[in-house]
Amino acid sequence: MVSPILELTNINKSFGHVHANKNINLTINKGTIHGIIGENGAGKSTLMSIVFGLYQANSGIIKINGKEINLRSPKDSIINGIGMVHQHFMLVENFTVLENIILGFEGELVFGKNLEKAKKDLKNLCDTYKLNIDLNSTISDLSVGFRQRVEILKSLYRGAEILILDEPTGVLTPQEVDELFKILRSLNEEGKTIVLITHKLIEIMDLTSEVSVMRQGEMVGHTKTEDTNKEQLAEMMVGRTVLLRLDKSEVKTGDVIFKVENLSVKDDLDVTRVKNVNLEIRSGEILGLAGVTGNGQTELLEALSGIRKVESGEIYLDGKKVSDRQNFLDPRELKEKGLAHVPEDRQRMGLVTDFKAYENLIFGYHDQQPFSKSSILNHRDIISHSKKIMEEYDVRPQSPNLVTSNFSGGNQQKIILSRELNEKPKVLLVGQPTRGVDIGAIEFIHQRLIDMRDRGAAILLVSVELDEVLSLSDRIVVMFDGKVVGEKENKNVTDRELGLLMAGVI
């Protein structure tokens, strides 16, 4: 007989004027692996953050093992046996694994006896679940996969009976995902309840026994996983029938217009992050660059777009050398030569969120005519230009005077995209184009990229979403540890093969 371990009744949560969770009811049974699926912004993470005590619901009842409890902070949740592995890991980078795990649960004011006991307990936990973690290593030295294990170990050490994982596979290779699922299954066999938040249907089908679907802040359905299928779930998720594949014409490539030779790049701490990379992109093709986060993609994109200095090697645009160690063009000069760049992190780099929309719509092109003449900004032309491209790219609301932070993630991304695509670049560098963007905007953005390619642009697409790389690219290269470790035609490659390359196995 199954018994509910966690029951939510009529949960409501608003952030200002955004109603993130509307009258949510959810029952999670003990010893199950329960999936919660929904697209970005559906309110899954908010709901689970309420369960973890990080946010407080505006109204509603939470019961654990049949008993109503009041979760005022994560402490209350942890005491009640709830653990959560967040999408962005909650680890102190310059602390050791041990320090991160005992944080808040030191059990003594001055380190001594309890610290020794903690070490022993943790070793036992590692052995039981085959987690294989060195307690003395510093977090910043660990790979993403290992950091995630530290998070799991942390929850277990703190006595979690319910383990919530928020989009745990986004940053992993397919093989690492297999490993993670193995760990989760063995935890489940030991009696732990697992809650998996994801937007990937395949993970729901693979791992879970029950599934709940969320859409636009509401809970729209519950079912046993065995009673449903991918298509049905997708429809519930989006509220309409969705095409799971993208329409894409056959590739018609032209000359090589962007070429990288023996490129090496260092990061801010003087560590070489890009090692001897060679790339060629032809007009009319999308080159996908796959890889686990932190294998040099960021530094590569920054060097190619003129943000970061080249350590050695050369970059050619249209057959002419644009950058090497001694001579390099800055991002604006590259833009003038027809190289556009949609950066990986829009909030950190692509936009000045405190600027008004029209100021962001000319960002990086602000010194070009007609936006400015002899260093004086031409307000009227800027506004009319902004109105035009906001309409063309369906940016909502269409008010150029609104401060950019008031736009949704998807619309902020459209602001960047419209700015970069509008100049009809010959070369387009795109990083994580759909990160944190809702499904409608994803379709729109993907279609625009395909249009650019059909128009003859050479596109470099960097994404950690393997599905995105596979659905958009004509050719795929994989980066591992700063090196290009493989190149494949999209036609003859599977995600498994790419996964092995991404993990540096072959």
Next chain:
Amino acid sequence: MATVDKSKVPWWVSNLIVPLVNLTLALFVSGIFIFIAGENPYEAVRLIIYGSFGYIEGFAYTLYYTTNFIFTGLAFAVAFHCRLFNIGGEGQAYIGGLGVFLVAINFSFLPVPIVWLLSIAGAFAFGAAWAFIPAYLQATRGSHVVITTIMFNFIAASLMVFLLVDVIRDTAQMGPHTVALPKEQWLPNFKDFAALFGIKIRYSPLNISFLLAIAASVFVWFLVWKTRWGYEMRAVGHNTQAAIYAGISPYKNIIIAMCISGGLAGLLAVNEVLGVHHKIVAGFPAGYGFTGIAVALMGRNHPIGIFPAAFLFGILYQGGSEVTFDMPNITRYMFVAVQGVIILFSGALENLFRPQIENFFVNRLNLKAKA
């Protein structure tokens, strides 16, 4: 904390009502200080208003102080748009004085209006130069400008006292100051202007620099909001990473913003040296540089806000000296404390009541729209 849909808040609520509420709070707390010091706050307010508006000389003094505060307020604001805390206005103004004096005394053979223009340039250049070193160290070494500019205030004070005592002192006199500049170089005074209309004034420090301050305000407004340079400075200030992405050099903009800021602070010396004292007197910046911080923050770093804020501080300074004259327990330092309170409420604590006030107005407007 309540959050508000920012796009629905009318501009006059965020830019007028909220600052006024903060100012009222600050003045209320200041009243408590005056009470602690053993005087009657109401009486103090009466004296302040009488002292700053009650008679023409007093009003002229108010505008004279306003002039100084416009310069230092603009100075702080320009750097702040690039997210730099230039609290070195005091030292930059002091060194600016050296610029004015050296130009005026060495070019006295030139026609007077040209000497004035060159002196203004000298004040700007010397102030900018004194801001350059902290700017350079911030841009290249990451040395925080708050510490370096404060240190440069101390260093400027030592250097100027050294110069005034050992190098350029008027040896015929006892005090640490230079010789007076030739009389024809003195800036036209409000007294002379008033005399044209038959109004007789005993003495007034107010001079034509007031117009220079207005011109500087227009310059700053144009620079920050209408030019590429201002756009780039603001981009660096709000998001340095994004600026680099857009090909805007933080290094260059930090230095430009600080130098313009230092130059504007240096202009204070035009008023003090060329307009009032007609020589360099030890310690002439007298805290105006620090007051500029409060002026800028209260004026929300916009020239249109800085003008009324500078005027308000002009009232406080001039009215304040009336208070110190009549109330033995109050010294001019009380008004330094008042500045601190104003910076606290209009700067650091500006969010104290903002959400409530904005919510109040948004809800009212919504109700009106429905009705």
Next chain:
Amino acid sequence: MEFLSDIASLINSTLRISTPLVFAAMAGIFAERSGVIDFSLEGKMLMAAFVAAVGSYFLGNPWLGLLLAIIACVSLSMLHGFASVTYKGDQVVSCVAINILIIGLTTALAAAWFGQAGLTPTLNEDQRFLEVTLPFADSLRDIPIVGIIYSDILSGHYVFVYLAYLTVPLVFWVVFKTSFGLRLRAVGENPSAVDTAGINVFSMRYKALAINGVLIAFAGAHLSTAVNANFFREMSAGRGYLALAAMIFGKWHPKTALIACLLFGFTDALQIRLQGVELPAIGEIPVQLIQALPYVLTVVLLAGFVGKAIAPNAIGQPYIKER
């Protein structure tokens, strides 16, 4: 022999002059390790000097003056926390406000209450701290080396000098060997990690600021009730900023910050010593220039400090939990 006693007196004054810097730097470590910028060390030190002198004058006991100074500084720290932690205001602006407020308020109140231009009345022997002669200091004086070290360098300081140098290992122990220290360092690096570990980020930062207030009070009391016998206008003279520079140069670490503080103290001791002295080849350096030496050194030290990455990761940013 005269050379030796010169050196001894130089070291002696270095220890004395560094004392307020050491307290202030340790105070700064607590605030900044928790993620809160503290440029207001200067203002708090000045406030402590004023309150300690006034309190001691009225209550007749310097320890009670110190107690009042502690209360005043903790209150100012709480104000800084209220503005920048709770209300998420700009931390630098909050500090600048506090500094200017205190410069004005202390002088204004001193003038209002005591009628002299920003001076408090001179404290008598009962109202101030006196130099402590260590046991046997007189009898050991004549022993070579040991006598100089013990009797001339170590003995004869105010109680704050000894307390300051005892504070450093204590701070080290708290920051690196206790669970409080672990939480403190974590909250300055990644407040979200602390929050999800069930620890209240805000209360951690307030606790750190409270300790900061206690420590900085000692620095101020040292100035007005020990080395001097009264408070005078702006008597902290930039020491709060020097200490902050020392702390940054010491990479937010008590031991290295101590070394930087001693370097400042030594420079200051040296500049006092050099006043009016004819130097070979250079001649007499004007007193105004030589007094600027510590300030110049601050700028040089800050410029020599490379790499912003060593600062606590979350410093200066308010913790925003809900998006």
